[in-house]
Amino acid sequence: MSGKALVALVEYEMAGAEVRAVYDDIMETRKSDWVNNFWKVLAHDPALLKRTWDSIKQVMAPGALDPLTKELIYIAVSATNGCEYCTYSHTAGARAKGMTEEQFMEVLSVVGMANETNRLANALRPPVDVQFQPHD
Structure with a gap:
């Protein structure tokens, strides 16, 4: 399996309001109580995180x-x-x-x-x- 991430994971507790809003939407949409590491590395760029989540949510929707x-x-x-x-x-x-x-x-x-x-x-x-x- 892969090694260590090239950037630190942005955990929910460390995230700003913009990132937390995306994390909350991820958990609500997926009916989950956690956010996976892919989103946590993207969170270093909140605009990239939001754009990528919005796109995948649309594409993967029914x-x-x-x-x-x-x-x-x-x-x-x-x-x-x-x-x-x-x-x-x-x-x-x-x-x-x-x-x-x-x-x-x-x-x-x-x-x-x-x-x-x-x-x-x-x-x-x-x-x-x-x-x-x-x-x-």
């Missing part, structure tokens, strides 16, 4: 995709980008939303396959088939 599907996508992107923290965080989130071990392994299999075939296609540069292109 919509055309169900919450578990959104978490599975987040796992896939996080694994591909090599973000250990995000992979752990969103795997926990997906499990809380009902993800099974079979779903987890399958999504990682798809991620691995997509990365392999993407790299092959990028290296070999086949022209995009006309059948795949949008038609008016």
Whole structure:
């Protein structure tokens, strides 16, 4: 696992009013009594903290995709980008939303396959088939 954070964690007790307001919204939205370390490092820049929280809250809210599907996508992107923290965080989130071990392994299999075939296609540069292109 990763080592020590590059900046100190801003705990609730040390936070200013602007940061506490975001922390309170995080806990209320997530129905939790704690704020995870990602938000605590972002809190060094209250504007960045608020902007990032507002965006993730909007993107991860119920919509055309169900919450578990959104978490599975987040796992896939996080694994591909090599973000250990995000992979752990969103795997926990997906499990809380009902993800099974079979779903987890399958999504990682798809991620691995997509990365392999993407790299092959990028290296070999086949022209995009006309059948795949949008038609008016």
